[in-house]
Amino acid sequence: MLVFDLVRGALPAFRGYSQALIIDEVQKSVLSGHFAVNQLMRRALMELLRMVGETALDGLASSNENVVHASARFFVEHAQLEYRLRADLPTLSEATVRDLLQEADIFVRSFNGFSSFGLFSPLDGMRIVSLVSELLSHLWILSSLTFGATPLPVILVSVILSAMPCMLSWARNPTKTWGTRVDRLEARLAAKQDAMRHLAHSDAFRPEIMLFDLGPWILRSWARARKALLGLERRHDRAERDVFSKMISQLYLSGAFSAFEHIPVLLVLNNSTTSLGTFTMYRNALQSLFLTSGTLIHTLRMAFQSIFLMAAFSAARQLRPRLEPPAERVVPFRPALKGMAINIRDLSFTYPGSNNPSLRSVDLTVSAGEAVAIVGCNGSGKTTLSKVLLRIIDFGDGEILVNGIDIRRYRPQDYHAHVTAVFQGFSKLSTSVQGNVGVGYVPGMYDTDSVQSAIDLAGADDLVRSLPDGVQTILDGDVSYHTNCEGFPASGSVPRKPHGLSGGEWQRIAISRAFMRARRPEVQLLVFDEPTSSLDAHAQKQFHDTIEQISRDSDGNRTKTVVFITHRLSTARRADKIAMMESGTITEFGTHEQLLALKGRYAAMYHASI
Structure with a gap:
């Protein structure tokens, strides 16, 4: 690319020289009255060959640039997606990291032409080489045509007068620099405009928009931001002054100053045998x-901006997830035969930006193969504790020992391979039933028998059979996701409208997803956060019977540890132990009978529920 850009930068000089020779030949023929057809044809043939060569070089260079640009674009997009997927929640919770990733995203979008500061990527910085080469070729032509025959002051005056219209135009409308107050204001206005548009188009906000009559406020807020972005709120007198100044500059300045551009050549023509071709080449x-100077300045300015964004991209690639332990502390996860043993000691956690800890001095011991239920009122910290236990978020003080090893010494990927869960806020993917269930264990996603077995275990077989296309039925979810192997209608068929499910039906799909992995021998911990909140009593019993079945081996021995988070005390009774949480800590722990004998908070809740 460097060689091509250097050569392409010099092409305008060769083009002007070749065309000047043809003009000179025509001028000579006209003045002499004798047309040298052979000489003229030879010049025309040389020009044709030059055009063919230039076109071929441009084509080859463009093809090379397309390959390099597509490769670089794929690389940065792949790297961006990679570190986005690698980043965990604790890392993304830091404001500095979010800003860094945002600047890295701008860098990546610049390769697609979607950058906030223009159609530019650092790869286009190679264009600077071509522009410098082109600029030098123009300066060489001008110097060879004027120096020696024209005094230096005359040349300087000519160049300054030629540049005057551009300088005046720049002075009236200086180019905004990146990161100025105006740019920041435009960014805020654009964000406000997009936010109002999102509110207007989102079905999720429609009930509150109707209830609180937010329509006029949304429309007014959008209109103010949009008008400001379009420049429709300028004062009329200012607009009139702008129009008047532009008319004056366009009518007089360019014409007045351009008359002085050709002073050097006119002097040369008066004192030498300078030809019409030379004059044309000089003018061009x-x-x-x-023109080249202006383009070069603009490109340099954008390249300077892009350097900082490229630095953010490079820095983002070096981010290490906070949950990832240092290499020297990593311990490989070694599964136990009877499930996962968990020992939580004096655990505390506070969400970023909050002054009140969500977990405080939590102590909990779960033996290998035990089933433990965690109960408590809303906001008591149950879900937060499950996320900490699953290594979705990190904790502050205290420690968690898993099979006798500090949980922070396990790589999250290794640890997660031995865990499955149903989250309270599970994902609803806009793809087929098979895709929604199969993501629970991606290697088995396209194994119809494995998917169907997970659906049967979750008691969702009747539901799936009732759907229009069975496991291939496209569901109307919250997140769009499709694969090229499933989830599409057969060739020639009419695509069906995505099928909607109720809350309880979606919950069965989420349970099926967890069961894709739960049956596997390497999985030793099952965590369920309100897994049956939308199911009826019969479905709840079937679910717990299934958990009891898959958590034991063929001899009836426990091989998996189970943690339930629930507000249903009838569910909690089925567990071996029950932990009562209040205000972010565990206040009571024991069997159902032991907690009833304490006559504490659990006993009061239980007697109130029957």
Whole structure:
């Protein structure tokens, strides 16, 4: 690319020289009255060959640039997606990291032409080489045509007068620099405009928009931001002054100053045998000089901006997830035969930006193969404790020992391979039933028998059979996701409208997803956060019977540890132990009978529920 850009930068000089030779040949023929057809044809043939060569070089260079640009674009997009997926929640919770990732995203979008500061990527910085080469070729032409025959002051005056219209235009409308107050204001206005548009188009906000009559406020807020972005709120007198100044500049300035551009050549023509071709080449070179200079300045300015974004991209690639332990502390996860043993000691956690800890001095011991239920009122910290236990978020003080090893010494990927869960806020993917269930264990996603077995275990077989296309039925979810192997209608068929499910039906799909992995021998911990909140009593019993079945081996021995988070005390009774949480800590722990004998908070809740 460097060689191509250097050569392409010099092409305008060769083009002007070749065309000047043809003009000179025509001028000579006209003045002499004798047309040298052979000489003229030879010049025309040389020009044709030059055009063919230039076109071929441009085509080859463009093809090379497309390959390099597509490769670089794929690389940065792949790297961006990679570190986005690698980043965990604790890392993304830091404001500095979010800002860094946002600047890295701008860098990546610049390769697609979607950058906030223009159609530019650092790869286009190679264009600077071509522009410098082109600029030098124009300067060489001008110097060879004027120096020696024209005094230096005359040349300087000519160049300054030629540049005057551009300088005045720049002075009236200086180019905004990146990161100025105006840019920041425009960014805020754009964000406000997009936020109002999102509110207007989102079905999720429609009930509150109707209830609180937010329509007029949304429309007014959008209109103010949009008008400001479009420049429709300028004062009329200012607009009139702008129009008047532009008319004056366009009518007089360019014409007045351009008359002085050709002073050097006119002097040369008066004192030498300078030809019409030379004059044409001089004029073209002078005009191209300022055009190339302006383009070069603009490109340099954007390249300077892009350096900082490229630095953010490079820094983002070096981010290490906070949950990832240092290499020297990593311990490989070694599964136990009877499930996962968990020992939580004096655990505390506070969400970023909050002054009140969500977990405080939590102590909990779960033996290998035990089933433990965690109960408590809303906001008591049950879900937060499950996320900490699953290594979705990190904790502050205290420690968690898993099979006798500090949980922070396990790589999250290794640990997660031995865990499955149903989250309270599970994902609803806009793909087929098979895709929604199969993501629970991706290697088995396209194994119809494995998917169907997970659906049967979750008691969702009747539901799936009732759907229009069975496991291939496309569901109307919250997140769009499709694969090229499933979830599409057969060739020639009419695509069906995505099928909607109720809350309880979606919960069965989420349970099926967890069961894709739960049956596997390497999985030793099952965590369920309100897994049956939308199910009826019969479905709840079937679910717990299934958990009891898959958590034991063929001899009836426990091989998996189970943690339930629930507000249903009838569910909690089925567990071996029950932990009562209040205000972020465990206040009571024991069997159902032991907690009833304490006559504490659990006993009061239980007697109130029957």
